[in-house]
Amino acid sequence: MTDVLPGTVRSASEPASSGPEHVEQPVAYDGILLASFGGPEGQDDVIPFLRNVTRGRGIPDERLEEVAHHYRHFGGISPINGQNRALKAALEAELAARGVDLPVYWGNRNWGPFLSEALQQASADGRRTLLAIATSAYSSYSSCRQYREDFARELDETGLTGSMTIDKVRQYFDHPGFVAPFTAGVEAGLAELEQRLPGIDLEREAKVLFCTHSIPSSDAGRSGPHARGFGEGGAYAAQHEAVAEVVMQRAGRDVPWALVYQSRSGPPSQPWLEPDVNDALRELAPTGVKAVLLVPLGFVSDHMEVKCDLDTEAMETAEELGMTAVRTPTPGVDPAYVTGLVDLLLERIQGTPKAERPAETGLGPWYDVCRPGCCENVRLGFRPAVAGLQP
DSSP: OOOOOTTOBTTOOHHHHTOOSSOOSOOOOOEEEEEEOOOOBSGGGHHHHHHHHTTTSOOOHHHHHHHHHHHHTTTTBOTHHHHHHHHHHHHHHHHHHTTOOOOEEEEESSSSSBHHHHHHHHHHTTOOEEEEEESOOSOSIIIIIHHHHHHHHHHHHTTOBTTBEEEEOOOOTTOHHHHHHHHHHHHHHHHHHHHHSTTOOHHHHEEEEEEEEOOBHHHHHTSSOGGGOOOTTHHHHHHHHHHHHHHHHHHTOOOOEEEEEEOOOSOTTSOBOSOBHHHHHHHHGGGTOOEEEEEOTTOSSOOHIIIIIIIIIIHHHHHHTTOEEEEOOOOTTOHHHHHHHHHHHHHHHHTOOGGGSOOSSTTOSOOSSBOTTTTOBTTTBOOOOSSBBOO
């Protein structure tokens, strides 16, 4: 591991190494790194994959099998790898269409192709200055800092620390390219509810539930820079709430909405962000709400949490309660989303000034270089990470 001088950024390009909030100098990147979570692609992969997800926690296979049924229901195949192949191809096509001659390397945290393989391939191709984009739009440990720690660890373990740099684009929760598909989804979803329930008064008899992955409350409170003072839910909850408000404003419909959570996996004794989407549905049923629109605001594609926890469990709950439910799409490879991701890459390639960067909420544009102490994991503390000031 290479020592990092105080006030510098580990394994960063020269313009980012001194830690500016926004890098406003062009950088000659020679490769793009698409980083994601990864998922099993067959029944034999499921338990090894879950071991990777829970590494360091000492969870026995018997308990992992309790979670494995979600994957086994779909033949042991998570849709996320297929979706990332499609996203990689879409990014390559958009880059080529805009005259950007940069290869895209794809690596995962928990299943092949692994990040180490992507970095080794980039190195073998002579690439030394990578710009990373992760398939997570918001600020939290698992959606931002853990990727930065992954990059630092893999650089060390592949022996590339000192010869390769990795910067990371800003969190893009409020970038127009991310917001637009959700806005279109809400508009179409509300219209579908009106079609399925003629005469419904959406303002009184419907509710929009913006859904995202729950995380431990202690980690949520530490998401984002401490100096911003976001409160108990940290930047993670504040960003979701800000984007949900913008989506409803853009959709132009005065329908009540709420932010809800899903997919918690911690022990009952550990507080996680609430309410759970199923609990929220049960609370709505006696209030006269006949229809709900489920908006997977925390997700960029229809991976396992969306397919299981929303399309299966939440839909079953709504049906049991006699409520009509519609789920809106995730961005996936929506042209607006793909164009927006390339816009984010070009911001860093060209050194676009902060004042010229689009952001749909007052929270952005978010930082290019993460601030000190950002998104701490309470259980693990601070570990070496690239693309941000230490710790």
